[in-house]
Amino acid sequence: METANTTLRPVTGAIKQGRSDKATEVVIYGFAILFLIVLMYPLYFIVIASFSDPSAVANGKVWFIPRGFTLDGYKELFKHQNIWIGYRNTILYTVIGTAIGLAVNIPAAYALSRKDLAGRKFLSLYFIFTMFFSGGLIPTFLTIRDFHMYNTFLVMVLPFSVVVYDIIVARTFFQTSIPEDLWEAAQIDGCGNLRYFVQIVLPLSKAIIAVLGLWIAVGYWNSYFNALIYLKNPDLHPLQLILRNILITNQMQSGMGTGEAAQIALRLANMMRYSVIIIATVPIMCVYPFAQKYFNQGVMIGAVKS
Amino acid sequence: MKAGYIGAGRRYGTFRRNWGLYVLLLPAVVLTLLFAYKPMYGVLIAFKDYSPALGIGGSPWAGLKYFEKFFNSYQFSTTIKNTVIISLYSLITFPIPILLALMVNQMRANRFRRFFQTVSYMPHFISTVVMVGLMLILLSPSTGLVGNAYKLFGAEAPDLMGSPGLFSSIYVWSDVWQHVGWDSIIYIAALSTVDPSLYEAATVDGAGRWHKIRYIDIPMLIPTAVTLLILRVGGLLGVGFEKVYLMQNDLNITSSEILSTYVYKIGLLSSQYSFSSAISLFNTVINFILLILVNQISKKFSENSLW
Numbered sequence: 001m002e003t004a005n006t007t008l009r010p011v012t013g014a015i016k017q018g019r020s021d022k023a024t025e026v027v028i029y030g031f032a033i034l035f036l037i038v039l040m041y042p043l044y045f046i047v048i049a050s051f052s053d054p055s056a057v058a059n060g061k062v063w064f065i066p067r068g069f070t071l072d073g074y075k076e077l078f079k080h081q082n083i084w085i086g087y088r089n090t091i092l093y094t095v096i097g098t099a100i101g102l103a104v105n106i107p108a109a110y111a112l113s114r115k116d117l118a119g120r121k122f123l124s125l126y127f128i129f130t131m132f133f134s135g136g137l138i139p140t141f142l143t144i145r146d147f148h149m150y151n152t153f154l155v156m157v158l159p160f161s162v163v164v165y166d167i168i169v170a171r172t173f174f175q176t177s178i179p180e181d182l183w184e185a186a187q188i189d190g191c192g193n194l195r196y197f198v199q200i201v202l203p204l205s206k207a208i209i210a211v212l213g214l215w216i217a218v219g220y221w222n223s224y225f226n227a228l229i230y231l232k233n234p235d236l237h238p239l240q241l242i243l244r245n246i247l248i249t250n251q252m253q254s255g256m257g258t259g260e261a262a263q264i265a266l267r268l269a270n271m272m273r274y275s276v277i278i279i280a281t282v283p284i285m286c287v288y289p290f291a292q293k294y295f296n297q298g299v300m301i302g303a304v305k306s
Numbered sequence: 307m308k309a310g311y312i313g314a315g316r317r318y319g320t321f322r323r324n325w326g327l328y329v330l331l332l333p334a335v336v337l338t339l340l341f342a343y344k345p346m347y348g349v350l351i352a353f354k355d356y357s358p359a360l361g362i363g364g365s366p367w368a369g370l371k372y373f374e375k376f377f378n379s380y381q382f383s384t385t386i387k388n389t390v391i392i393s394l395y396s397l398i399t400f401p402i403p404i405l406l407a408l409m410v411n412q413m414r415a416n417r418f419r420r421f422f423q424t425v426s427y428m429p430h431f432i433s434t435v436v437m438v439g440l441m442l443i444l445l446s447p448s449t450g451l452v453g454n455a456y457k458l459f460g461a462e463a464p465d466l467m468g469s470p471g472l473f474s475s476i477y478v479w480s481d482v483w484q485h486v487g488w489d490s491i492i493y494i495a496a497l498s499t500v501d502p503s504l505y506e507a508a509t510v511d512g513a514g515r516w517h518k519i520r521y522i523d524i525p526m527l528i529p530t531a532v533t534l535l536i537l538r539v540g541g542l543l544g545v546g547f548e549k550v551y552l553m554q555n556d557l558n559i560t561s562s563e564i565l566s567t568y569v570y571k572i573g574l575l576s577s578q579y580s581f582s583s584a585i586s587l588f589n590t591v592i593n594f595i596l597l598i599l600v601n602q603i604s605k606k607f608s609e610n611s612l613w
Binding site: 021024028029031032035036038039040042043045046057058059060103104105107108110111112114116117118119123126127130132133134135136137138139140141142143144147158159160161162167192193194196197218221222223224225229240241243244246247248270273274277280281284285288289292 | 333334338439597
């Protein structure tokens, strides 16, 4: 193909083209490598700092490899029970919240994808309107309180499980990948809507279930807002809220007094900031490469939405 | 649609035949009613002197008192200004994911490209809390990477996170760092739908790489870009609470207090429910108007619109 095309062009043009192409190539790959460094180095630094002696980190001796290798930062984590309570809570919220989210959004999306659904336009608008208009923080807060959901497990997994964007993406998926004839054939065989959805549509929709499941799970794993607003009991706090105390408001360092003991405590608290980032981020990053194929597919579906 | 007008009787017929579909919709409809539409009714407290004992319906009307209070408060111009600055600043970075997508599209489909893409999405999965924690660590003048880099050259490091002047820059560029790869996926997906014969035809016509980008790739991305741009402009006053709130400190508060953090502080930290609701309603209404406006403009000048 390439040779066929070049022969069509004047010879000088072909040479010129080749040269500037090579230059562009160098620019592109050079820029790509620079970009990778900018993206990866801060993350790499956190990893090596978590294994390094904190004073070496503080004095700027850690650049490319860990200095004064130690696992003290990780050992320190085990002394803080609230981190592990938070971890457990986050896993529960993520697993249960994702299950509820899928159970709510996928069936709704399928129903909305069916052209023979009477009131389809109105129902779509009913959902989409909430994307652009909301009651706001306080009215939502008062609603949660009226329903006695404030400071409960349930508030973390149920009230905000409808995600309209996800419904739109899944609806597009159903419209484009489940042939309409399939329903007509099933109907002739006397199959009802519910049985059709469970036995035929769901097994054909593994890709979209994976995409939404991962989006929802990542959302639950990473969010702290709902916990900040609706939870008071520390035993219900998710990991992110505890991370906030450690990383941002520095609550671990307060009330330590002075003297040598305080110095050591401060040192350990500083070390823990690196190790806690690692243990909080690694699980969700590990999920990602396995799911990459599905993630891309999901965005692709979103991109073609009409 | 195909049948055109459907009579009332037939419509009832399809309703009865498809009852199963309504069962599938029921959970989402009910949850949306309870947790999205019920709070919208609760917005009434913005026009009332809300007292928890009397409830939403029973509290006395206050008219526009709380809106006037907000317009006259000294926080009004500060929060609006800060919100708009951060918003417009992020809007400027809007083309960066497009440029990245164009670049990735020029790379040969091989292992390096796959690796590049995987790495570029990764920061997206860092939580906001960890992201801000990371920024505090790396930008710390005493112990962070930036501080150490300054020390390397024998200079005194500035306190970046405590600087009001740099707040918007740090906010916006850390966002670019975290999300540029992820945001480019949608454009890469759009580019992957280009018919290869178009490129071949262009090559035959003597078009070089830049010509193909200019006349094939970019036009291909415009519909997606316009749709996303409309949504962004519609959210002009909707700068998210989570990251700004975490980045706030006493030193940078003059440029980091935005509408959503102010709503939170007035509402939940000092329990002025009606006042807080008025501010957030004002915010929502402006965003809603902007969205409709931008959508109309886009409809008029191009064929792209949200609805």
